Amino acid sequence: MKRATNQQPRGITWRAFNYLEDEDFAADIALLSRSQKDKQEKTSCLETTARSIGLKISHFKSKVMKINTKSNNGVLIDGESVENVTDFKYIGSYLTADGKRNRETLARIVLASTAFYKLNNI
Structure with a gap:
């Protein structure tokens, strides 16, 4: 996660100058983003980083939950759409x-x- 999120802050503002990028617990990861663009970039970066070490993110098991937005744009993993919940x-x-x-x-x-x-x- 550190490699996938350290390029540029794309998370949510946490205190004055800090960003909360993700929440991790065992094999569960919650990515946090302020915009659709940031969400897709972060997901793509995580996918690329995971692939480089031999892991694959499942678009079937992944979910997207949008809060305070009316955007209908989805997130893609390996070219496949992720379910909105x-x-x-x-x-x-x-x-x-x-x-x-x-x-x-x-x-x-x-x-x-x-x-x-x-x-x-x-």
Whole structure:
């Protein structure tokens, strides 16, 4: 990630002079960008860097979530379009484009209910 994002800041502003380029956890990566152009450039740079060390980014497993934009332009990986979504699960939490936590709350309630139900036989 350092090689793929160190050329030019294309992330979101974080504090006065810092940029947040990506969020990484194990094999999951969330790329952050301010514009469609930056998003595609960053994705292409990551794809090229990954390929140079023998990795391939799957356009089937990748997702794009747009926040505060009306742009309909997609992102391409290996010439294939990446699916646009309005919500997805990242590191166990649901993220939504509108910032609402309804789905996250329901998921936590279901997990808690399941755990209590399993204790019923004790």
